[in-house]
Amino acid sequence: MTDIESIMSQNKKYAENFTEGNLPPHPSKKIAVLTCMDARISINEALGLKIGEAHIIRNAGGIVTDDALRSLIISHELLGTEHIIVINHTNCGMASFRDEDLQKRISEKYNSNASDIKFHSFSDVEGNTRNQINKIHSSPFLSNITSVRGFIYDVKTGKIKEVEL
Ligand SMILES: [Zn+2]
Incomplete structure (x- = not known):
């Protein structure tokens, strides 16, 4: 069974x-929660959010694109949400x-100009979280x-820690 067939069978159950x-x-x-697409984060479980309770928006990095x-x-x-949580x-x-580097790599690999693709890579995770919150505020x-708060999720412990603004 392929991985896709496996999820189809899981869905049946x-x-x-x-x-x-x-x-x-x-x-x-x-x-509304904005977080990274990282496969190690089971965001509903980590926050105790059940079906119907929150919006989850995910992309690479948890970026306010x-x-x-x-x-x-x-x-x-x-849809009436009043609180935004950004989790890096x-x-x-x-x-x-x-x-x-990624722009250069794929430009060469696919022989097509990728220099205008913004990937939003970052080096400082707390700084990145603050930047996203500032983008929401702007x-x-x-x-x-009502409130916009930022957190860092630790993939080793499963804990979230608030980012001071
Ligand atoms: Zn990530």
Whole structure:
């Protein structure tokens, strides 16, 4: 069985016992979480968030890109979230390369110019988290958000620690 067939079979079992089909689309905890796509972070489990309770937005690095902002604005404006949590983490792959190097590598490999692709690599995880929070604060469309907080998740211990702003 391939990995894809395996998840299809897992879903069959999941759906057999599924009882949450009548939840409203508005997250009941009014929380939106932006975090990294890292496969080691099981974000709902780590935060004790159940189905229907929060929006989870993920990308490489937990970066407030234009697309993450788009999701956060929709989350707040149309679906009532009031709290944004940005979670970066230890040992993030985004600290293992520099944008220029990856741009050069794939430009050469695929014979196509990648110099305008912004990958948002970083070296300082706390600094990166603060930068993301500043980007959220600088959006006029998120100026009514009740709270924006940043955390670092430790992939070794599973603990989160708040980043001082
Ligand atoms: Zn990461």
